[in-house]
Amino acid sequence: MVVYLVGAGPGDPDLVTLKAIKTLKKADVVVYDRLANEEILNYANGAEMIYVGKRAGAHSKKQDEINEILIQQGKKHGVVVRLKGGDPFVFGRGGEEMLALLKEGISVELVPGVTSAVGVPTTAGLPVTHRGVATSFTVVTGHEDPTKKDKQVKWNYNADTIIILMGVANLEENIQEIMEHKDPKTPVCVIENGTSPDERIVLGTLEDIHQKNINPPALVIIGPVVDVFREIQNNRSEDMA
Ligand SMILES: C[S@@+](CC[C@H](N)C(=O)[O-])C[C@H]1O[C@@H](n2cnc3c(N)ncnc32)[C@H](O)[C@@H]1O
CATH class of the missing domain: 3.40.1010.10 (Tetrapyrrole methylase, N-terminal domain)
Structure with missing residues (x-):
């Protein structure tokens, strides 16, 4: 038992x-x-x-x-x-x-299992911390229980990297709130169906990511580590050339 x-x-x-x-x-x-x-x-x-x-x-x-x-x-x-x-x-x-x-x-x-919060970005080649760039990350739900009396998610997190789970349905609304605390040009990476053959990676910024037809399940990663990911991607493709 x-x-x-x-x-x-x-x-x-x-x-x-x-x-x-x-x-x-x-x-x-x-x-x-x-x-x-x-x-x-x-x-x-x-x-x-x-x-x-x-x-x-x-x-x-x-x-x-x-x-x-x-x-x-x-x-x-x-x-x-x-x-x-x-x-x-x-x-x-x-x-x-x-x-x-x-x-x-x-x-x-x-x-325990490999959580998508870290396993998905790592598999894609996106480091959630990076020396000199990001010393902290926070994992947040994008879909707080709507029956809760007081919202716990305030979107004013100080972490260098924000990772949102269940973030697709309320993406636009949440991003609006995040932009009250972060520069609208902050880079964003969305990974749909991470670690699977259907994986799709979408890059943008806080101000334009909601226009990019995002589908669940997806992880939204916000912060300067997304620029490190771009650099890694560029070096990888040069590697293969
Ligand atoms: C109810 S939560 C469960 C999270 C799970 N316990 C974990 O540790 O990964 C479901 C959310 O996890 C994220 N997720 C789970 N698997 C994913 C994957 N393969 N690719 C992208 N996001 C994923 C999505 O944000 C999805 O909405």
Whole structure:
């Protein structure tokens, strides 16, 4: 009776950890959602598969249902794997699931994953910190729970690099607020479907990025490290010439 909260990494099935593979191999049941690359499920050969992918706009009620499924499965089986995209504790609601299970007396183990927040830019060749350019980065949600009474995201972050997850739907509105604190010419890089064969990289600035037809899932990276990325890209193409 253990539920493992397991990170599946950002998409590329080779970016799953050895510990995640070992845990999947001993699973009786796997509860997974939309962002987990389905290829990874093959490691759990013979386990029961339960899909609980969430649709936008139906988050809070659905999360209660997911918690209930995990509790029921946790009570029934020896090893339950809750597989989540990226890392389970980075905007994955893993903490909520863990608390719900612990309150029912069910043990929980954690298996971290490569979070898209860092794994996606690194795979693309974009360093989120760079000596002399960026000494800090912050990871923020672009889609705060709309039912919250007070907004926690103020967009006045001092970090040199800002990385926005779930940032597509409210991109224009959030960027407007960010421009109250940062130069509109600040470089921006958007990476759609990072680490996958469908990866698309879009470059721009705060003032024009919203015009570039961005589609989810995407990461928005803001700050001077985007210029370092351009330099890396230029050197890479010279390398190949
Ligand atoms: C609900 S959050 C979950 C994040 C996940 N727990 C993690 O650590 O990566 C989903 C958001 O992560 C980002 N994301 C996840 N995978 C991505 C990928 N392959 N490429 C770009 N962004 C990705 C997107 O911003 C997406 O809206």
